[in-house]
């Protein structure tokens with residue numbers, strides 16, 4: 001019987017293995033893919049946004065109001081930076097986001113794998129665990145390939161449901177449910193939004209800087225500023241990813257969702273009105289179609305005029321009615337898009353929801369439902385904002401579980 005088996009060789013499983021093995025614990029990772037840590041390679045567009053210099057519980061979300069402060073205090077930005085610096089990763093700080101100086105996610109996986117190898121951690125790949133059962137002492141694990149494994153302690157580090165091609169399909173939820181855990185309905189986050197607005201298609205491929213507000217049943221859900229990208233079927237870009245959690249949860253609850261873009265967040269409505277009249281007065285000989293040239297991306301002008309219901313755009317500016325100017329200002333300050341949910345797990349970066357967080361002891365990452373069972377990373381119902389927070393959660397929970405399984409006392 002092995003000391004510890006870690007199911008899932010992703011971000012949290014690899015850190016848990018390193019921490020436990022450094023303490024002299026015999027560790028075995030069982031990974032369903034042909035290699036460990038494949039998902040790390042695609043993080044941060046291949047650059048791996050591994051953490052953030054500003055980490056607080058505010059950037060994390062869960063169905064339950066759980067206190068995750070202790071996890072982040074125990075293994076926050078400094079600890080992550082030091083852990084990876086010891087392994088050879090020099091940090092590159094962009095704003096608050098932290099990347100490896102090489103700007104290559106492969107470096108992060110390389111150093112984790114080198115350390116696993118140095119510590120003699122056993123790695124079994126191409127093996128999918130389908131069930132784990134308690135024994136009189138410890139656990140028995142069964143694989144789809146027909147093998148059986150035994151261990152005193154098990155860490156479930158199976159991740160969420162995003163990027164199914166990388167081995168994440170929610171099987172971990174099923175295994176944990178059978179052991180008495182509750183599954184809080186998962187939903188995809190950090191993902192593109194879908195909109196039926198015809199304007200998205202018209203502006204496809206165009207980026208605008210805007211203040212984005214998302215409203216669920218008329219109530220403001222979240223507000224973010226940044227570069228929005230229009231796509232064939234909706235909207236994308238950093239602020240969209242950040243607010244996607246609100247949209248995805250609303251879609252799950254079948255709630256009406258709308259999004260507005262303030263294309264000129266630095267101007268008040270009154271200032272916007274004055275600006276438009278200044279432009280009209282300066283060039284009365286120009287047409288309505290030409291009014292916004294130089295203020296807005298060309299591909300955005302027609303959709304804005306259409307959304308403001310301004311007809312006959314070849315009229316001279318001096319013919320533009322007061323009401324029309326007001327409608328134009330309204331669109332420029334709150335360009336409205338109805339939202340029909342988000343793209344699915346295939347395109348999402350993270351799964352929200354998961355194994356109920358209140359069923360896990362955050363001091364040890366031990367399950368409160370089954371003895372000698374530990375749960376780390378994205379499989380649990382805690383998710384972070386875009387910006388390195390999800391990998392941080394994986395590293396932190398992996399670290400704590402790795403320490404806990406190496407203690408001799410009964411952790412339940």
Ligand SMILES: Cc1cc2nc3c(=O)[nH]c(=O)nc-3n(C[C@H](O)[C@H](O)[C@H](O)COP(=O)(O)OP(=O)(O)OC[C@H]3O[C@@H](n4cnc5c(N)ncnc54)[C@H](O)[C@@H]3O)c2cc1C
Pocket residue numbers: 007008009010011012013030031032033036037038039040042043044045048049050051127128129130157158159160162163166167168169171172348349350376377378379387388389390391392394
């Ligand atoms: C495209 C993309 C970009 C991202 N970019 C960032 C970023 O820049 N910064 C950031 O903070 N986060 C990012 N994330 C999120 C981050 O990668 C995850 O939150 C993090 O990897 C979760 O770690 P984990 O250990 O919980 O799970 P994972 O890293 O998903 O690992 C789970 C592992 O378990 C294995 N597994 C699953 N089920 C079984 C089973 N039954 N038997 C055996 N093995 C199993 C899987 O194959 C996988 O290797 C990104 C995610 C994606 C998809």
